[in-house]
Amino acid sequence: MSDLTSVPGTQPLLQPVQLGALKLPNRVVMAPMTRCRADNEELAPTDLHATYYAQRAGAGLIIGEGAWVSTDAIGFINVPGIYTDAQTAGWAKVTEAVHSAGGMIVSQLGHAGAASHPDHHGGRLPAGPSAINPHEMSFTPDGPKDSLTPRALSAAEIATTIGTYRQAAVNALRAGFDGLEIHAQVSHLVAQFLNPRLNQRTDAYGSSSEKRAQFLFDVVDAVSSVWGSDRIGIKSPPTGITGLPSPQIPRRWPSTTSSSSASTTATWPTSTSSARNPTRELTTPSPHSPATAPTTTAPSSPTSASHKRAATRSSNGNWPTRSPSAPPSSPIQTSSIDSPTAALSPPTTATRTSRVARRDTRTTPQ
Known part of the structure; x- marks a missing residue:
């Protein structure tokens, strides 16, 4: 070009x-x-x-x-x-x-x-x-x-x-x-x-x-x-x-x-x-x-009483399960096709134990 x-x-x-x-x-x-x-x-x-x-x-x-x-x-x-x-x-x-x-x-x-x-x-x-x-x-x-x-x-x-x-x-x-x-x-x-x-x-x-x-x-x-x-x-x-x-x-x-x-x-x-x-x-x-895929770094510590956390779905479609009070981990590698980032409230114990893997919504391939 x-x-x-x-x-x-x-x-x-x-x-x-x-x-x-x-x-x-x-x-x-x-x-x-x-x-x-x-x-x-x-x-x-x-x-x-x-x-x-x-x-x-x-x-x-x-x-x-x-x-x-x-x-x-x-x-x-x-x-x-x-x-x-x-x-x-x-x-x-x-x-x-x-x-x-x-x-x-x-x-x-x-x-x-x-x-x-x-x-x-x-x-x-x-x-x-x-x-x-x-x-x-x-x-x-x-x-x-x-x-x-x-x-x-x-x-x-x-x-x-x-x-x-x-x-x-x-x-x-x-x-x-x-x-x-x-x-x-x-x-x-x-x-x-x-x-x-x-x-x-x-x-x-x-x-x-x-x-x-x-x-x-x-x-x-x-x-x-x-x-x-x-x-x-x-x-x-x-x-x-x-x-x-x-x-x-x-x-x-x-x-x-x-x-x-x-x-x-x-x-x-x-x-x-x-x-x-x-x-x-x-x-x-x-x-x-x-290794070249976009990454999102988790916050170093909770920043509010609500313990909101930034989470990014990994390439297999699952959400990270790190506890809000856990130390920061390495950047989460994500898919370049589907990598939404959202601030989420900490899940309850019931939510964590019942969590199931989310499946990516499929679209017609090109």
Whole structure:
């Protein structure tokens, strides 16, 4: 990312910036947000999608909601795909509306993998890196349902899946998008391959951090054969799937500057070339250590008769149980996604003994 000529008198957030091959009029990037509005049999974007994104074209860049790369990728109801001609035509209306309003938009390619449910696949089990339940929630036509133990992808199925990413990239180009983002976050398939708990493979796609990242590398190679690497990004968060630290992605390309917020890292190359070619300049995001997560320090002593205390939920969703009169402990590490801080009155003995772990409210992953 590089600065373009600044506009005198304009606030920094509204200054233009170069992001790979994209010249953005400002630094406001609209994050991808699943709308679940493709309520048609084709799972194709509708006129409502075109209106929704055109209304937000004032952002320097829009990252579209995650679009399924195949029928096997589906994991939530009414989320559009980008694997059929009808879906591609629907997205073409979206990009035309955004461009007509002066905006830019990139497509996010998604695959739910093991986090899906048989209800999305005619009763067939979804597939993941290994036959291990990710313990996620899938939104089905009959409501939210817990994920099951998936079947493990075969080597041939992995090759086919990578091919679906490439075809989705072709369709995104046909639809008129300005770039791509590979969804590698939270519960999606790429993150599952990167996760040592969910990926227990012993072949070329598992057993070490380098091999667990091979699926992502192969997907990048596939989409780079369609798009120039200066129009491709990877979405990877500081926290991984089911509360684990961010997957360790081995660095394979030169480092560059992240273009996203602390909660979501979408890394883009710094080349200013607009040519769409299969050159390999994409940079994977730097691994985020759990030690870099925001922390909140407990007060050194009670400050009032009410013995109020500052408490922050830890990454497993539980509240600290330190007694109000106990000495201060080390800073409490929290999740960057959910870290509310509140002053609480001291719990009673009955409250402490009956306390149960609070479960984080789940939202639809992007």
